[in-house]
Amino acid sequence: MDRVAHYIEALYAEKKGLNKKEYIDQTALKAFIPVVDDDVARILQLLIMLKRPARILEIGTSIGYSTSSMAKAIQTWDGRITSIEYDERVAAQAQENFRREGVDDVIELVIDDARKALPRLEPQYDLIFQDADKHLYPDLFEECVRLLKPGALFLAEDSLFPVIDLDPKWHDLIPPIERFNKLIAGDERIVSTILPVGDGLTIAIKKAP
Numbered sequence: 444m445d446r447v448a449h450y451i452e453a454l455y456a457e458k459k460g461l462n463k464k465e466y467i468d469q470t471a472l473k474a475f476i477p478v479v480d481d482d483v484a485r486i487l488q489l490l491i492m493l494k495r496p497a498r499i500l501e502i503g504t505s506i507g508y509s510t511s512s513m514a515k516a517i518q519t520w521d522g523r524i525t526s527i528e529y530d531e532r533v534a535a536q537a538q539e540n541f542r543r544e545g546v547d548d549v550i551e552l553v554i555d556d557a558r559k560a561l562p563r564l565e566p567q568y569d570l571i572f573q574d575a576d577k578h579l580y581p582d583l584f585e586e587c588v589r590l591l592k593p594g595a596l597f598l599a600e601d602s603l604f605p606v607i608d609l610d611p612k613w614h615d616l617i618p619p620i621e622r623f624n625k626l627i628a629g630d631e632r633i634v635s636t637i638l639p640v641g642d643g644l645t646i647a648i649k650k651a652p
């Protein structure tokens with residue numbers, strides 16, 4: 444962890460509430476794709492509290508750390524999260540985690556490939572969080588734009604993979620992220636930037652037509 448990240452984490456270490464280490468410690472399944480860091484979880488919660496979305500769509504649940512973090516924020520009003528995960532074992536673990544955290548009543552877990560699930564959804568989302576397989580980011584971008592309501596937020600994790608010190612085993616993920624970053628930066632329907640939080644968090648708004 445670099446000095447800046449270390450400083451920030453130390454500040455929040457004693458704060459009550461969800462934290463990644465405890466969440467993972469309480470998760471029986473240990474073989475899962477990594478989840479967001481606590482700084483990303485905090486910014487998701489902050490943005491949700493600012494925007495007060497009624498409907499959130501998450502693509503890529505894993506064991507549900509980001510889902511649970513977002514659910515804690517929307518629990519105070521009548522918000523709902525739909526989260527899509529195609530790996531049945533991690534989805535079952537996520538569902539168990541949602542019950543443990545007391546957020547299962549606000550989350551609908553869709554166990555399916557996002558490439559098949561997204562076209563079936565109605566364009567009703569106030570916030571989409573893209574965190575599935577990075578190869579899919581450019582391919583699913585158009586579906587995400589369709590599903591966002593005008594003025595809705597679009598967030599995508601790991602968008603600074605091309606410029607961070609990335610483990611060589613993940614290097615095949617750099618070209619699709621590059622394509623995604625260029626697509627979104629050049630899209631006239633979208634206002635966006637990338638926050639240097641975690642491994643890069645794209646933050647975007649779909650403009651009103």
Ligand SMILES: C[S@@+](CC[C@H](N)C(=O)[O-])C[C@H]1O[C@@H](n2cnc3c(N)ncnc32)[C@H](O)[C@@H]1O
Pocket residue numbers: 476477478479502503504505506507508509510527528529530533555556557558574575576579
């Ligand atoms: C980075 S993890 C998600 C982490 C989670 N958002 C969190 O921070 O707690 C990505 C997840 O997306 C799932 N995934 C990848 N491709 C998918 C697809 N085509 N459809 C549905 N899920 C997919 C993987 O199985 C994996 O569990």
